[in-house]
Structures are given as C-alpha cells and as structure tokens.
C-alpha cells in the first residue's frame with residue numbers, strides 16, 4: 001500500500017489505529033485450546049472484530065517464530081486474512097550486512113520466496129545504510145526504522161549526545177535515513193512513552209509517517225502523541241497490542257477487542273477533525 005492509499009484509509013476510517021497481533025499462545029482463551037490452529041483462529045476473530053476501526057495490522061514475528069514451523073503457518077494464514085485495505089507491518093526488527101538483509105527482505109516482501117507479502121518491515125538502524133538499503137530495493141515496500149523506542153533502555157544509546165554533542169543519536173538516525181529514502185517508503189518508530197520528543201521529531205521529519213507503539217499496556221498517551229504527531233496526511237500509525245488482544249480472557253474476547261479498538265478510534269476521530 002502506498003503513501004496516498006494509506007493516507008486515504010486514515011481519512012476514510014477516521015482512524016490511525018494499528019492493531020498489534022502479538023498473539024501469545026499462552027494467553028489464548030481456553031475454548032480455543034483444541035482447534036487445529038488456535039493462533040490463527042484467535043487472529044481471525046480479532047481481525048474481524050477490529051477491521052472497522054483499524055487501518056493497519058502488525059504481527060510481531062517473535063510470537064510466531066517461537067512456535068516453530070506451525071507459527072510461520074499461522075503467520076502466513078493471518079497475513080492472507082488481513083483485509084486488503086489495511087496496511088501490514090512485519091514487526092521483525094531486522095538489519096544485518098547487506099547480503100543478509102537482502103534475504104530478510106526477500107523473506108518478508110517476495111511472495112514467491114517464503115509466501116509472505118508484507119507492506120513493510122521494522123528495521124534496526126544500528127548497522128547503517130548498507131544494512132537498510134536492501135529492504136528499500138523493493139518498490140512500493142516500506143522500511144520502518146527504529147528511532148526512539150518505547151522501552152527504558154532506549155536511553156542507553158538512542159539518547160546519547162553525538163555529532164560533537166550537538167544532538168542525540170535518534171535525531172541523527174532520523175536525519176541520515178532521510179537521505180536513503182523518501183517519506184513514501186520510510187517511517188520511523190517512536191514510542192508513545194516518548195511523547196515529549198514528538199514535536200522535535202516532527203521538525204526533523206515533517207512528512208514521514210511515525211509508527212507509535214506504547215499506548216495501552218505501556219501507558220503512553222494517545223492525546224499527547226496525536227497533538228504533535230499528526231500531519232495533513234495523517235502521518236501516524238498508533239499501535240496497541242495487549243490492551244486490545246487481551247481486553248477479555250474469556251469467550252467474549254473478540255467483542256472486548258472491538259470495544260477497545262472502537263474507543264481508540266473514536267478518540268482518534270476527534271483529533272483528525
């Protein structure tokens with residue numbers, strides 16, 4: 001899905017919600033225990049329940065990899081089930097020497113390889129330009145580069161002063177990466193827990209979409225993120241995973257997920273006006 005189509009979806013659904021499919025087999029409702037593919041059945045119900053309120057889905061690959069071959073199968077079926085008008089994110093946080101990144105890109109972007117055809121992938125910038133470029137070699141596919149993450153450890157490296165102590169490392173990441181790709185192929189990850197930095201990030205990257213995880217279970221504020229992060233084209237995808245997926249641990253999990261997603265969407269609609 002390209003920049004214009006994503007922006008149009010946000011306008012149409014009055015939503016910039018990304019539902020994180022961090023589907024933990026140990027947290028599934030007991031009544032799904034005996035179906036052949038519980039992870040897919042759970043995801044299918046969550047997607048059906050939340051699709052009216054969401055513009056993107058982000059399976060976190062760790063939750064599937066941890067299940068071995070059957071996890072990859074659940075992932076494939078889930079990706080195929082996501083409605084075509086929704087943006088898809090492989091949250092894989094990849095990045096390696098160019099030769100290896102090329103294979104990661106093929107795995108997630110080339111359907112004739114592993115069968116997966118995601119719109120985008122999360123990538124770690126630590127190894128620099130040649131670790132990122134192979135993902136950008138796929139026309140129409142997006143790199144979502146980690147800039148300022150939501151976790152406490154983000155201070156260890158990302159907040160360190162660099163460039164003769166003139167700015168923090170995440171700012172250099174945001175500036176440099178914009179020389180590698182246009183805003184039509186490059187997003188940045190900024191944690192919702194870092195909302196006080198979003199105005200600054202918008203100055204550095206006025207047109208790039210920001211993927212913002214960390215509302216819900218991690219306590220970030222949708223209001224704060226939206227106030228400084230939204231652009232005329234939307235410019236934000238705000239992710240919630242656990243707060244939607246596990247809103248109820250019972251048989252009514254999908255209804256509870258829908259209610260949670262709807263509440264977020266309704267709040268988003270007020271910021272989009």
Ligand SMILES: O=C(O)c1cc(=O)[nH]c(=O)n1[C@@H]1O[C@H](COP(=O)(O)O)[C@@H](O)[C@H]1O
Pocket residue numbers: 020022060091122148149150151189190191213214215216217218239240241242243
């Ligand atoms: O890249 C990400 O999506 C990501 C970056 C970040 O800084 N913080 C962060 O929480 N995430 C992911 O976003 C999701 C957050 O999940 P919840 O805290 O359950 O909403 C998880 O899949 C994380 O791996």
